Amino acid sequence: MALALTRAPGEPVRPALRTARGALITRPSLVAAATVLLVCVPGGEKDVTAAVHVTAADVASLALVGWTTVELLRGRAPVLSRTACALFGAVVCAAAVATVTSIDPAASLTGFVRLVQVFVLVPACVLNALRDRFDQRLILGSLVLAALVEGAVGANQYLTRTGASYTGLPIRAVGTFGALDIMAMSTVVSFGLLAALALGLAERGPDGNRPLRLAMFAAAAFLTFPLAVSFSRGSWIACAAAATVLVLRADARLAVRAALLGLAAGTVLVCGIGIGSDGVTQRLSSIGSVSAAPDQSVSDRYDLWATALRIWQDRPVTGAGPKAFQQLRDSHAPLRLSSGSDTADATIGFQREPLLSPHNMYLLVLSEQGLVGMLAYAALFLALLIGCLRHACGGRHPEPDGGAGLAALALLVWVLVDFLYGDIGGATTVLTSVVLGLAARTALAGPDESGTAALLPSPAPQPAVDDAPAAASSGVRP
Template structure:
């Protein structure tokens, strides 16, 4: 407890690491599930509130440094969610969704902002994210090799880490965060530390590939390019040219006409997602259409938090499947209902209306603008990945707590550039100067 009082960012790190605890058997029909990481996030919020309200004269930071003015960017998100709750026809159904929205997009990011105050704090939280990514990646690789992961094409070869088949995107998200932080470190460091950081980022791409998550691959590629542009436009141009040349060789080189393996087929399916979508992509398009139909009947404040699942059948096209099949050694075979549109922007639009979508986009866009202006590759890359990820996914599952910590870390980097190591536009990564 004494160490926690001296270094409150340890609570944020613990919140991240606790998401790595095996989820155990889960039932898709279960309601709100509270995990150890959720409880840790409550402790983090309580600790941050205590720090923010403390008025001791010996406090090492002035009040403005404890809660920077840029924290106000979170206020519209809380306000829009509150309005959607009050306007909901079923307030009791919407209340858990409202609380979840506050936890993920307001309270935990604000708590991380309060507790991450200097370079050491940035290292503590960033190190926890990289450590969680390494652990999840290792477990995922073992799953893919031994056939103990989630089922794909009739085989349990999909790497999902400790999150299980019911949170199939969890491992891919955590591994992506770790890879981007290591890439940021590699861009800033020199010598052996640069080699180690870039090597670690490359190694994390292995479990990410084995996750078979097409969206995560595209998001990591886009985020990496954003980081390179923010760091150095000349370096970004060279990397893009080399990447284009390598892609040309792979397409035109020997073996282009051979029968691709599982990973190759998954990669090739990206280009056919529009012309010849598979069932999962087709269902996603149907869910997107359902979300827009819900929004058309509730344009300003939405149908209410957590009400998309209740209204889905009334608005869904006939092509939508009743659910998707999941299978892993822990949970066995289960039929999982499709209860969200798998698009954070459309989920917000349908449940919180134009007010909610405008608040969410304004929050993310403001942080992105600050990250680019201050030349913070880590913050820009993490925000780019999250922005792309929200195009094909939304919040849900144990890994959501990690997302909220990442948003708080980004806000800390752009709101306190001097304390976290970005003073005067001099780039550093994870709190270590060039």
């Protein structure tokens, strides 16, 4: 970012250091990065049946929204493009229609606020905050740092047997989130792994930063261990799909080498050294049997999907309303559906966590917001995916955006794949908003890396500066 020295007539020139410090402090991307890092703050024991959960990261995200609103009112923030406004506006309208026509509008109001926060306000503010390469790398760096913190805690939980219960043993890595948010650590670690991989790939070539490349690849390699011992099949599948798209987009030949290297590393770690071999092997084998011989958790998920479809069939156009699934679940679910999921760790002991969502974001939208909502979300997701595929840079030379385009593509693919068997909820929900904002920066703002030009409407022509004295001195009539 170029820093210009400014002065008023008759006043001395301001020091460049003060200008640089002021520009750094006023960057809204710092609040976005703080939102990511505050996800790691332990939330303590929480009532999973409560209508509203407010975390430290949620507070930071609301601060980002407030900051952006003030800057827009003062004319200091870039205006979103028409495409971005149309896509985000469609989601708001669909949620509003579903809330007004809900079976319980009062109960759906909190769901409406949460949907607007997660899919509209925070992504739009993150998009607004990412004004140059520094901002983008700052957010990606915060994702990597948060993943390293959670990964270190999770690895220690597995090695010292102080994690959540898995097959009767306290070995499941859950980070600082506890057994009640079993997917949170694997989500944070997956985001950090993909961000580190994208930053490392962007530094290839003669002009790349070799120490940064090695550091990012080392971080990605380390994060594979806590991801493995999270025993989260969903995160494994989503991370594998996202990493494949990332490496293929960066360099197809590199994808083959990376696949062989990953297979060799996994064989050494699991089969040779024996790190997590029993649990990981058992969990991997269960992925192939989810259709032929599903375990109880998979069977319950299938029943929840069927329940969501039955709710949608009753109100196909506008859905039952946000937060309505948990009210209608028992009246539409098959009798074999479990009452809850067993969770246990050293802090909370044994608890049964109620199944309050279909564990599929697309079916959740369909059942609660109907076809109207499904069309709005499909338009947003497809626009982001197509735009990221189009604008994410590949090749053997460092990216102009420092890997932000590749990272945005990979993170978005992770979210879209994870939505097939998961939905929003828990402490890491706000990270989904940040990822959507990163993807919007790449997809909707275009490949402009120099600043905010792609986010701004076309500027009006400016009057020419009066250069009459200069013209006269050179012998040319003004």
